[in-house]
Amino acid sequence: AQRVTQPEKLLSVFKGAPVELKCNYSYSGSPELFWYVQYSRQRLQLLLRHISRESIKGFTADLNKGETSFHLKKPFAQEEDSAMYYCALRANRGGSQGNLIFGKGTKLSVKP
Amino acid sequence: DAGITQSPRHKVTETGTPVTLRCHQTENHRYMYWYRQDPGHGLRLIHYSYGVKDTDKGEVSDGYSVSRSKTEDFLLTLESATSSQTSVYFCAISASNYGYTFGSGTRLTVV
Secondary structure (H helix, E strand, C coil): CCEEECCCCEEEEECCCCEEECCEEECCCCEEEEEEEECCCCCCEEEEEHHHCCCECCEEECCECCCCECCEEECCCCHHHCEEEEEEEEEEECCEEEEEEECCCEEEEEEC | CCCEEEECCEEEECCCCCEEEEEEECCCCCEEEEEEEECCCEEEEEEEEEECCEEEECCCCCCEEEEEEECCEEEEEECCCCHHHCEEEEEEEECCCCCEEECCCEEEEEC
16 A cells, blocks of 8 residues: 655754654555645645755755655755645556655744 | 636535535646645545546545536535535646646635
């Protein structure tokens, strides 16, 4: 079964501190992994996807297939990073599109 | 403009009444989705569509039905609303090789 686990409901850090939001997944095939961010009462926005290997707003995430993880990291947190973060997985089905499966989310709070 | 709009943005309804939420896209994407967002549960898929008149159930489909008569519109209907369906509902669209684009959400309260 496909599953995404975000072990922390809430993560609180001080401004300037490093941040790591954990995401572990369960899927036997070749997954696509994403991070979405939701600022207060706004729509979810795509932050990162593993296949593009990009850095957005200072965030990076590396897919570790051995540990089945896709942790989101930022070296220096900013107050504007405070938001809800969702990790999501999509199964690759050889041409047909699988649906996104979301973790339960981690609320990041960056204190001044 | 994200190319996807949801209506209404807020709705309060009484238990037992039917409710229809609308998702409209201007991107001509094939795939459309309805999720509900609840504290402690994250986002859970209700129904999705992979084309006009092609729909399928998601993880939490009981009590919900959908219809897609046009590429641009995906309707979610609660036939007889219950308090457990109080939630924030998000529609999403997808092109095949990218993530989803989400609507702004509909906050539904069933009293």
